Amino acid sequence: MRRTVPLVITFIAGVAMIVSFFVNDGTVLSVASSKVKEWGIIIAGFAVVLGTGNIVRVTLHKAKRGEDRPFKIVLLVCLFATMFLGLFFGIDKEIRSTWMNFGMFEREYNPFYWIYFNIQLPLGATMFSLLVFYITSAAYRAFRVRSIEAGILLTTAVIVMLGQIPISSAIGADKVMAWIMVVPNVAAKRAIFMGAAMGIASMSLKIILGIERSYLGGDS
Amino acid sequence: MDLISFVTIGETYPAAKLVMGILMLLFFSFVLYYTRQAKRGKELYVRPIAGLSAMNEAVGRATEMGRPVLYVPGIADMDDIQTIASVVILSEVAKLAASYDTRTIVPTGKPIIFPVAEETVRNAFADAGRPEAFNKDDVRFLSDDQFAFTAGVTGIMLREKPATNIYMGAFWAESLILAETGFLAGAIQIAGTANVSQLPFFVAACDYTLIGEELYAASAYLSREPQLLGSLKGSDTAKLLWGALILIGVILANIPALDDKLESAFGFHFADLFIFPK
Numbered sequence: 001m002r003r004t005v006p007l008v009i010t011f012i013a014g015v016a017m018i019v020s021f022f023v024n025d026g027t028v029l030s031v032a033s034s035k036v037k038e039w040g041i042i043i044a045g046f047a048v049v050l051g052t053g054n055i056v057r058v059t060l061h062k063a064k065r066g067e068d069r070p071f072k073i074v075l076l077v078c079l080f081a082t083m084f085l086g087l088f089f090g091i092d093k094e095i096r097s098t099w100m101n102f103g104m105f106e107r108e109y110n111p112f113y114w115i116y117f118n119i120q121l122p123l124g125a126t127m128f129s130l131l132v133f134y135i136t137s138a139a140y141r142a143f144r145v146r147s148i149e150a151g152i153l154l155t156t157a158v159i160v161m162l163g164q165i166p167i168s169s170a171i172g173a174d175k176v177m178a179w180i181m182v183v184p185n186v187a188a189k190r191a192i193f194m195g196a197a198m199g200i201a202s203m204s205l206k207i208i209l210g211i212e213r214s215y216l217g218g219d220s
Numbered sequence: 221m222d223l224i225s226f227v228t229i230g231e232t233y234p235a236a237k238l239v240m241g242i243l244m245l246l247f248f249s250f251v252l253y254y255t256r257q258a259k260r261g262k263e264l265y266v267r268p269i270a271g272l273s274a275m276n277e278a279v280g281r282a283t284e285m286g287r288p289v290l291y292v293p294g295i296a297d298m299d300d301i302q303t304i305a306s307v308v309i310l311s312e313v314a315k316l317a318a319s320y321d322t323r324t325i326v327p328t329g330k331p332i333i334f335p336v337a338e339e340t341v342r343n344a345f346a347d348a349g350r351p352e353a354f355n356k357d358d359v360r361f362l363s364d365d366q367f368a369f370t371a372g373v374t375g376i377m378l379r380e381k382p383a384t385n386i387y388m389g390a391f392w393a394e395s396l397i398l399a400e401t402g403f404l405a406g407a408i409q410i411a412g413t414a415n416v417s418q419l420p421f422f423v424a425a426c427d428y429t430l431i432g433e434e435l436y437a438a439s440a441y442l443s444r445e446p447q448l449l450g451s452l453k454g455s456d457t458a459k460l461l462w463g464a465l466i467l468i469g470v471i472l473a474n475i476p477a478l479d480d481k482l483e484s485a486f487g488f489h490f491a492d493l494f495i496f497p498k
Binding site (some may be wrong): 048064123211 | 371
């Protein structure tokens, strides 16, 4: 029963989704399929509570054991402070009454958004900017010529890089680069896309028919 | 150009939908046929996939070193088929790790994946006969913000020093940050994604990479269940058919006289059968 009910629901929902693709918009099935997608969003909202509970439990557990205690305290303080500000000031971007403006928020931002724009976004951008260093170190390893394949990779990369610079047209690198990007690159990409599409279809069919059921957990 | 269409039950549909429906039914028939064959005991050959063959060795290495395995199921939500494929692989990896008495740390980036991953790992430990070894703190929700999640995962890599990092699922800009940090931490790394733009990063920074469809074949490969292997064979057969259709399209595109003859005989070009309305 524990596995049969989810399998039956999966089968019905899967078949309905496939059929909805083949019927025109506005029919009962296509409306139903968009409704089901909305349910997914609502369920995800409830899952946030589960996720937050897990963060608090794991962090408290580690803080009690003394593992990275200062960082765990920062995490919990930030989590609850943001949550409190969100609950207290609401989710409108700009605060509604002037008394809420303590003079520290540019453009009268809601404090919840002040945290988002002044702390979370810069931190995210910092993490993203690390990528440039990682690209350099990964490219160094990838371009070391240790085999014929690595040699071809290096030559191709050099041509593509040359094709991006202002003198590329003078040395003819722009045309070679365009050919590399449009012919072999697109051909390889399409082959991967097609393979992946077949994989997706096969995986979906296995799930709809209940052949693949390990995502439901074991038999125990 | 007007799209060719057909009319049924009083509605007009583009012909491409009909063609797609027929091809889909053919594909499903292949999968079901080979699944049936496999059920009856027919031996099916699956080509070796280096990344999946190395999974045992990678988990074994973590066991020998007394360190955990880190499994990252991507940053897409549960409605992405790559995440579903990843959860299926997680089940096999966690079972393997549990049988070796090794921890599997699973950080999740979407709240809805967290309970699914927790249940999957819990059941995998139970299936391996070691339900008491499951530690619920090992499956964690970090953040649904892309780079906050990345920071959390790289923190786990540097603090808990997993010997094996497995990245399976949908990844975007964080792929290289994760894989390079794992490389610098000295872990053996296996990655798999169908996001073409991230494949070069994984290939450069990981020891093994599953490319595109190999991600979806992983569960069949690892579990060796005949029914799952049958579905692999079925999709490979369908791929042959798609290849033949592409070849016909290429020939007709390069010999316009032949294409025109076809057009005068049937009233449409071969390529028109595959054009969808925008």
